[in-house]
Amino acid sequence: MVNWLKGVVVENRQWSTGLFSLRIDVPLGDFRAGQFVRVALDIDGEQVARPYSLVNAPHEDFFEIYFNIVPEGPLSSRLAALKAGDIVQVAEKVSGFLTINEVPEVDHLWMMATGTGVGPFLSSLKTEEPWQRFKKIVLGYSVRLAEELSYTETISRLLEEHPEQMEFVAFVTREVMEGAFNSRITTTIESGELEKRVGISLDPATSHVMMCGNSDMIQSVSGLLESRGMRRHRRREPGHITTEKYH
């Protein structure tokens, strides 16, 4: 039985065409950075609920979700239309294993996101734990257009705070942006350009790769990593790849 909490929208921020974040005031309990909640609205008399990662870190005094409008989907466009003061339902239970405590002891953590999949990684990177545990953290963020790169202020702040430890790599696939790869994550792994750029290798002895977002990216990158001797991480059988597929 799901216990639904009443959430009040505090802010609806539009980042670019079709990309939004909602700050919600809701009495949620403890959670781990990287986890997700179920958010729901009543639509035509029926409750429609979907999972959304929390972008905020546990120590921050707000709850935030970041999402894109899926034109054919029932919930995302309605969430995007909410205004401050509107009510959303938020499930009390927070779930998910895309969390730092699930990552085995390694030197290098790679966080590879497509689109809104960057959210749970930002939640984790805003906490102390990853910076205490890993020598190097690579955040890879792939979008189609440069305007879709959101949370750039947060990313810049993290880079300033952790200049030696953090590498940020943007992938903008449909246009050229200075400093970003104009190709997919897979292409830059196959060509060796990604490892060259960040100065470390995707080696199973030293690396763990977390991926979030589009299942095509996750599947194709996983295939490349598996050919290098990496395997899916399970608690009972530790591996090198942790994923969360949004769609």
Ligand SMILES: Cc1cc2nc3c(=O)[nH]c(=O)nc-3n(C[C@H](O)[C@H](O)[C@H](O)COP(=O)(O)OP(=O)(O)OC[C@H]3O[C@@H](n4cnc5c(N)ncnc54)[C@H](O)[C@@H]3O)c2cc1C
């Ligand atoms: C564990 C988990 C966490 C998630 N966290 C987030 C999040 O933080 N931010 C976020 O934007 N989405 C997230 N999603 C996806 C989200 O739950 C919804 O599916 C999405 O917002 C669309 O909702 P909808 O009701 O409008 O359409 P749906 O009925 O859910 O989906 C309609 C169709 O669109 C596809 N689809 C779903 N999401 C996307 C997308 N983002 N882009 C393109 N196609 C999509 C679905 O596969 C389906 O074919 C998450 C999904 C899971 C499983």
